[in-house]
Amino acid sequence: MGRTFIAQRGQTKSTNDRQFRRDRQTPEVRYSIENAVEIFIHAKEAEGLRKSTIKGYHDTVRYFRDWLSHDIGYIDEITSTLIRNYINYLKNDRLPYQGDEQREKTKKGLSVFTINIRLRNLKAIFRFLVDEGIINKNPTGNIPLVKDDEHEEVQGLADAEIDMILGSYDDKQFAQWRDKTLVLLLLDTGLRINEAMSLTVDNVGFQQNTLIVPSEIAKNRKHREIPISREISKRLRQLVDETEQYFGEGSRIFMNAYGDDFTADAFRKRLNRLKKKLDIPKLHPHMLRHTFARNYILNGGDVFTLQKILDHADIQTTRKYIQMDSEHLRQQHNKFSPVRRLFNRKGKRL
The missing domain is CATH 1.10.443.10 (Intergrase catalytic core)
Incomplete structure (x- = not known):
């Protein structure tokens, strides 16, 4: 058992500090993925984000949910390993314009630019959920954006x-x-x-x-x-x-x-x-x-x-x-x- 440090006379005895922090971080309620995302969306709407930005978050979650196993229903079940697996899927397996026969390409994998848009949105969502105490750990916290070789910037017309x-x-x-x-x-x-x-x-x-x-x-x-x-x-x-x-x-x-x-x-x-x-x-x-x-x-x-x-x-x-x-x-x-x-x-x- 850890020792309690007393800095000032007259203090009342408190719970072990490490145990207190651990208890305070434990959510009392488990949230489904849908409920957690809904809380995030409502908060961003209250902040006055534009409809196009809100739609971007909706789309990001929909793409991720389509890939995610249906056995996973709670937001706290999403781990860093799952996020990394999803990124690898987007890089190597996801077909651009999937479902559109006229535009679908044979080359697999989305562009790094598109992958990083989705990853940034996921990072924003999980960062918010941690700050709100809905989950304990941010599964995207240690995951950097995907790196890519330097590409030529958009050229103007001759x-x-x-x-x-x-x-x-x-x-x-x-x-x-x-x-x-x-x-x-x-x-x-x-x-x-x-x-x-x-x-x-x-x-x-x-x-x-x-x-x-x-x-x-x-x-x-x-x-x-x-x-x-x-x-x-x-x-x-x-x-x-x-x-x-x-x-x-x-x-x-x-x-x-x-x-x-x-x-x-x-x-x-x-x-x-x-x-x-x-x-x-x-x-x-x-x-x-x-x-x-x-x-x-x-x-x-x-x-x-x-x-x-x-x-x-x-x-x-x-x-x-x-x-x-x-x-x-x-x-x-x-x-x-x-x-x-x-x-x-x-x-x-x-």
Whole structure:
């Protein structure tokens, strides 16, 4: 039996400290996986997390529960070994797009990026459950994120590819003219696709040539004002006039041909079809954001202003967006080479 340490006279006798801690950590009730997750979800909803974030937690648990043995029903039965086995399953056995015959691939294993999204969500859930006293031990506590070889960051589009894309649209067709306007807007502002799709007439300052991204649609929940070029402002005004003519006032700026909200997924699918038509290796909305970032710097913009426009909390994230291919590197080197300046000095011979 451990000895009791007395620091001050007059203390009442207490239970052995180690035994007290052990007793206090023992939950009185065992929670099912479903009940424990429900408590977590309710807490996050109370904190004001967005619906998309809540859905991400739901999806993560659903994927994990589908893999988990049905013999395991209580949250305290989930161990670190189970979590590691699940990670190995995601790395080696899980088929991407499983269940979708048109998209399912023969190669097994999800990307490290996708695995780490699920692992981060599981870590958040179990960390909360420990803090709330629902379980004693965090089974993900000693499990690091999955490491991977360094991959090339998302590249922007080459100038020739941009010309091909813009030249492919038929301005006589409403949907194609709208798509072209959206592409130009993303190339001019670097907006996230969901931010662009949520824009209304009230968010555009046509006289000031500015866009307002309200905090409720911004990823980082920060209200920001973005400058736009005069040409894009005029084009948006024309799109708004046509949209209101067809579908009435109060509509979003980007609508489909039936008067419904044009969605990010619908735009991605249209870009994917265009990619195949033009034989471009990759084409998705985020590439337009990266293209804006790269060209902004190449045209003389500074990285600190770019960080503000892109709504990045960390400037290191902004730096990752500035990916230049070999041709851009050659152009910049020719423009700023110190030795070339020496040769170009009047009367200077080396």
